[in-house]
Amino acid sequence: MSGRPRQNGPAQAKALQFKLVLLGESAVGKSSLVLRFVKGQFHEYQETTIGAAFLTQTVTVDGVTVKFEIWDTAGQERYHSLAPMYYRGAQAAIIVYDITNRDTFERAKSWVKELDRQARKDIVIALAGNKFDLSNKRMVEVEEGSAYAQEHNLIFMETSAKTGDNVSNVFVEIAKMLPKVEPKPNNNGQTVRIDDNQEAQNGGGPGCCSKN
Amino acid sequence: MDEEYDAIILGTGLKECVLSGLLSVSGKKVLHMDRNGYYGGACASMYLEQLFEHFGKKDCDVSGYGKSRNWNVDLIPKFLMADGVLVKLLIFTGVTRYLEFKQVDGSYVYKAGKVHKVPGTEAEALSSSLMGIFEKRRFRNLLQFAFKYEENIPSTHEGLDLTKVTMQQLYEKYSLDANVRDFVGHAIALYRDDNYITEPALATINRMKLYFNSIAKYQKSPYLYPLYGLGELPQGFARLSAIYGGTYMLNKPFEGITRAEDGSVTGVTSEGETAKCKIVVADPSYFPEKCKKAGQVVRAICLLQHPVPNTGNSQSSQIIIPQNQVGRKSDIYVLCVSFAHNVSAKDWYVALVSTTVETDNPEAELEPGMRLLGPVSEKFVSVSDLYVPTDDGKKDNIYVSASFDATTHFETTCEDIIKIYESITGHPFDFSELDKKLEEFKNLTEG
Ligand SMILES: Nc1nc2c(ncn2[C@@H]2O[C@H](COP(=O)(O)OP(=O)(O)O)[C@@H](O)[C@H]2O)c(=O)[nH]1
Ligand SMILES: [Mg+2]
Numbered sequence: 322m323s324g325r326p327r328q329n330g331p332a333q334a335k336a337l338q339f340k341l342v343l344l345g346e347s348a349v350g351k352s353s354l355v356l357r358f359v360k361g362q363f364h365e366y367q368e369t370t371i372g373a374a375f376l377t378q379t380v381t382v383d384g385v386t387v388k389f390e391i392w393d394t395a396g397q398e399r400y401h402s403l404a405p406m407y408y409r410g411a412q413a414a415i416i417v418y419d420i421t422n423r424d425t426f427e428r429a430k431s432w433v434k435e436l437d438r439q440a441r442k443d444i445v446i447a448l449a450g451n452k453f454d455l456s457n458k459r460m461v462e463v464e465e466g467s468a469y470a471q472e473h474n475l476i477f478m479e480t481s482a483k484t485g486d487n488v489s490n491v492f493v494e495i496a497k498m499l500p501k502v503e504p505k506p507n508n509n510g511q512t513v514r515i516d517d518n519q520e521a522q523n524g525g526g527p528g529c530c531s532k533n
Numbered sequence: 534m535d536e537e538y539d540a541i542i543l544g545t546g547l548k549e550c551v552l553s554g555l556l557s558v559s560g561k562k563v564l565h566m567d568r569n570g571y572y573g574g575a576c577a578s579m580y581l582e583q584l585f586e587h588f589g590k591k592d593c594d595v596s597g598y599g600k601s602r603n604w605n606v607d608l609i610p611k612f613l614m615a616d617g618v619l620v621k622l623l624i625f626t627g628v629t630r631y632l633e634f635k636q637v638d639g640s641y642v643y644k645a646g647k648v649h650k651v652p653g654t655e656a657e658a659l660s661s662s663l664m665g666i667f668e669k670r671r672f673r674n675l676l677q678f679a680f681k682y683e684e685n686i687p688s689t690h691e692g693l694d695l696t697k698v699t700m701q702q703l704y705e706k707y708s709l710d711a712n713v714r715d716f717v718g719h720a721i722a723l724y725r726d727d728n729y730i731t732e733p734a735l736a737t738i739n740r741m742k743l744y745f746n747s748i749a750k751y752q753k754s755p756y757l758y759p760l761y762g763l764g765e766l767p768q769g770f771a772r773l774s775a776i777y778g779g780t781y782m783l784n785k786p787f788e789g790i791t792r793a794e795d796g797s798v799t800g801v802t803s804e805g806e807t808a809k810c811k812i813v814v815a816d817p818s819y820f821p822e823k824c825k826k827a828g829q830v831v832r833a834i835c836l837l838q839h840p841v842p843n844t845g846n847s848q849s850s851q852i853i854i855p856q857n858q859v860g861r862k863s864d865i866y867v868l869c870v871s872f873a874h875n876v877s878a879k880d881w882y883v884a885l886v887s888t889t890v891e892t893d894n895p896e897a898e899l900e901p902g903m904r905l906l907g908p909v910s911e912k913f914v915s916v917s918d919l920y921v922p923t924d925d926g927k928k929d930n931i932y933v934s935a936s937f938d939a940t941t942h943f944e945t946t947c948e949d950i951i952k953i954y955e956s957i958t959g960h961p962f963d964f965s966e967l968d969k970k971l972e973e974f975k976n977l978t979e980g
Contacts, residue, residue: 375630395775402781404572406631406768409761438602512633512760513751515620 336379336386339499341492342408343392344432345417346425347399350451353482354417355391358492363483380489380496387496389413405439413445413495418466420450420479421458426466433473445498447476447491454481537809538564540957541801543787544816546574547763547943548934550770551950552814554626556957557777564808565774566785566801572771574816575917576937578605578764578876584834588913598836598911599878605762606834606876608915609937610868610885611946612637612756612851615747618947619766620757625964628769635874637756638847642720643854644712648843648905651720651853653748653755668713675707675717679741695735703734711857717741719855719864725889725939726856726863743944756942758849762876787819790931797930812930812957817920820933824920830939831895832887834913835906840882841869842907848873848882851941854901863889865902866941884909889939890916925956932957 343351356362359378379388392411397403408414414436418429429448436444448470450461463479470477476494480487539561542553550572553565571577581601585593587608595601613619615636623629640651644663652658655676659669683689693703704714718724722740729737747755759765775781782803791800791807800807817824844850847869854865871882886902895916903909919936926932932953938945951962 395772397772397775397781399780400782402783404768404771406572406761406765407772409765410633512635513757515615515623515629515634515757 336388337499337501338388338390339412340410341389341391341413341415341495342411343394343415343417344403344408344429344436345398346419346422346428347396349417349419349422349425350482351415351417352393354415354449354451354480354488354491355393357482357485357488359391361485363485378492380493382493382496383501385501387499387501389492389496408436408440411440411444412499413447414440415447415449415491415495416475417449417451418461419452420461420466421452421455423460426450426461430469433475443500445476445495446473447478447495449487449491450477450479451482453479453486454483536564538562539810540564540812540814541566541808541810542814543567543801543819544574545569545572545767545771545783546576546816546934546937547767547770548946548950548953549574549814549816550767550774551622552934552953552957553779554628554770554773554777555954556814557774557779558626559958563774563779564782564801564810565771565779566782566787566803568785568787570784572768572783573608573764574767574818576607576609576611576763576767578607578762580604581606584913588915590913598881603872603878604876604881605764606883607763607870607885608832608834609763610832610866610887611763611937611941611943612758612868614743614755614942614944615750615757616743616755617747617942617944618951619943621964622947622950623769626770626773628773631769631772632765633760634757635760635849636751637754637758637849637851639844639850640720640754640756641844641850641852642716643852643858643901643905644716645858648852650845653745653752663716664713668710671707671709672713672717675703675709676741676745678707679738680745682738682742684735693734695738696733698734699731700734700737701730703737704730715855715857720853721745723853723940723942724864754851756851758870758874760875762870762874792929796928812926812932814932814934814953814957816934817922817936820922820931821920823922823924823931823933825923826918827921827935828919829890829895829916830887830919831890831899831914831916832885833896833899833903834915835884835886835903835909836877836911837869837882837884837906837908838880838910839907840871841867841884841905843905844869852902852905853941859901861888861898862891863939865899866939867902867905868941887939887941926953927956 345351355376359376376391377388379386394403416429416432418425450466467477478487478491540556540563542549542565545567553563557563581595581598581604584606585595641648642651649663652661681689721744722737744755785803788802790798793799798813800809840846841850848871850869852867856862856864865888867886869882869884870876872879877883884906886899888898896914921935922933935949954962
C-alpha cells in the first residue's frame with residue numbers, strides 16, 4: 322500500500338504528516354470547519370469552496386507533532402461527483418452532517434459505508450454533527466449520532482464552526498488515534514514524488530514550452 | 534444547470550479533464566458532465582465487478598480474485614514518460630500532489646524469439662546482447678550525436694539539417710543495419726511502424742532524447758505509473774478544475790446541443806434542461822457525426838498470477854515486439870502492472886497486450902504478445918475504432934478530441950490536448966502563462 326505517513330523533511334523530523342479528508346453533504350459546514358481550524362475564522366456566507374486545495378495545520382499530542390494535510394472537496398460532492406481519488410490513501414476522515422438536517426445524517430452514514438469499502442483499513446474516522454449552535458432547530462439527537470458512531474467505531478463530536486466549539490478537539494482526538502511510528506519501508510518498492518527534482522521545480526524555462 | 538458557462542465539457546477522459554483544468558485555471562467558468570457514473574470515460578480504471586460487467590461477463594464467478602474493490606484495471610494501456618509533457622503538466626498544475634507514482638521496473642524488446650532488456654545507459658547499451666560489437670560502436674556514435682544535438686545551436690549539427698535530412702539518410706551516414714534501426718526506431722523512439730524512416734530525422738532524434746532523459750530521471754526505465762491506475766489522472770485534473778471553480782456532474786445524460794443561426798453552439802441539453810455556453814469540448818463518443826474513423830486498436834486485458842516471464846520478476850514492465858520481428862506493419866505492445874501499484878489483489882498481475890489492427894482477425898494478431906505471458910487466468914478482448922475529429926472546432930465552437938491511439942505513452946495524448954487548447958484560445962500554449970495564473974491564484978487565496 323502507499324507507504325505513508327510521509328516524513329516531513331529533516332528540519333521538522335518529528336512532524337508526521339497525514340492526509341485528512343472531509344466528507345459529507347453539501348452545505349453541512351465542511352469548508353467552514355477547515356477554515357475555523359486552520360485560520361480561526363468563520364464566514365456567515367461562506368462561498369463555494371474555491372482554492373482550498375491543500376491546507377495544513379499541526380496539533381501536538383503527547384509531545385508528538387502531527388501535521389494534517391487537509392483536503393476539502395472543492396465542491397465536487399454537490400452533484401454526487403466526488404472522485405474516489407479524493408479519499409484514496411487518506412489516513413483520516415471527518416464525516417460531517419448538519420444536526421438541523423436529517424438527510425445529511427443519512428448521507429453521512431452512506432459515507433461511512435463507502436469508506437469501509439474504498440479506504441485504507443486503518444483509516445481513523447470522526448463523525449461530526451455540525452452547527453451545534455443551532456441546537457434549537459435540531460433534527461438529529463446527540464444520542465442518535467453518538468450511538469451510530471459507537472456502533473461503527475468512530476470518534477464522535479458535535480461541533481460548531483461558527484462558535485468554534487469542539488472544532489480543534491475533533492482534530493486532536495483524531496491525532497491521538499493515529500500511529501506515531503515511522504512507516505515500515507515499503508516492500509513493494511518506493512513511490513516517487515515527481516516534483517521532487519530540481520529541474521522540474523524551476524520549470525517554466527524555455528525548454529519546457531517546446532512541444533515537439 | 535440553468536446558468537451560463539464559458540465552456541461545457543462532455544466526458545471525463547484524461548484529455549477532457551486536463552482541458553477542463555487548464556480552462557478553469559485561466560479563469561473560465563466551466564461545467565463538466567459525463568453520462569457515466571464514474572470518471573475516466575474510455576481511459577477509466579475499473580474495479581473487478583465493473584470490469585466483468587463492462588465486457589458482458591456479468592454472471593461470471595469473481596470469487597477467486599480477492600476483493601473486487603482492490604482492483605483498478607485500466608481499459609487503455611499506457612505509461613508516463615518521466616520527462617514527457619504529461620509529467621510537465623502534472624508538475625505545473627500541482628496535480629502531482631494528488632497522486633503517487635512508481636517507476637516501471639523494466640523496458641524490454643523482443644528480438645529473434647527472445648526478450649531482451651532495453652539498455653538504459655550508454656554503458657548498458659555497450660554490454661547488451663542486442664547488438665554485435667561493431668553495431669554497438671556505430672550505435673554509440675549516433676547516440677552521441679543525438680545527445681549533443683540542439684535544434685537552435687548550429688555548431689552541434691555537424692553540418693546536417695535534420696529538418697531536411699531523413700532518418701534513412703542518418704542511418705546510412707552512421708552505417709546502422711536493419712537490426713539497430715529496428716531497435717532505435719521501435720524500442721527507443723517508440724514508433725509504432727516504419728513510416729518515420731522517410732521523415733525528417735529531427736523528430737526521431739527528439740524522441741531518442743526524450744527516452745534517455747526519461748531514464749536519467751529514475752534509472753530503471755523511462756516510465757512512471759500512478760498508484761491505483763491511470764484512472765487517477767483524469768480525476769486529479771478534475772479536482773484541479775473544481776478547485777478553480779469548475780462544476781462537476783456525473784451520471785448526466787447528454788440530450789443534444791442548441792445552436793445559433795450561424796451554427797455555433799449556444800448550449801447543451803441534459804434531462805430536459807439547457808445550460809448555455811460559448812464553447813463545448815467533448816470526447817468523440819458525444820459527437821460521432823463530427824468524427825471519422827481512422828483505424829482500429831485491438832487490446833487484451835489479461836489477469837495473471839505471476840509476473841511476465843523473462844522480465845526479471847518485474848512488478849511492472851513493458852515489452853515491445855517490433856513489427857519486423859513478427860512480419861507486421863505495426864508493433865505489438867505488452868504492458869504489465871500489478872498489486873504493487875494497487876491495481877490488483879495481492880500477488881495478481883495485469884498485462885495488457887495491444888496493437889493496431891491490420892487484418893480481419895484482430896485477436897489473432899495479438900498472438901506473439903500473448904505467447905510471452907505464460908498462463909492467463911482471465912482475458913478480456915476489445916476492438917476499438919479510433920475516431921479523429923473532421924475539423925478543428927473553430928467554426929461551431931465544438932472541440933472534439935481524438936480517441937486514444939495505440940501508443941503506450943501519453944505523448945500523442947498531450948499533443949492532442951495542446952492542439953485543442955490552442956484552437957480554443959487562438960494562441961500558442963505556453964507553460965509560463967499558466968504558471969502566472971497559478972501564482973496569482975496562490976497569492977489570492979493565501980494572502
Ligand atoms: N450556524 C452555523 N452555520 C454554519 C456552521 N458551519 C457552517 N455554517 C454555514 O453553512 C453554510 C455552508 O457552509 P460550508 O462550509 O460552505 O459547507 P460545505 O458545503 O459543507 O463546505 C455557510 O453559510 C456557513 O456559514 C455552523 O457551525 N453554524
Ligand atoms: Mg465546501
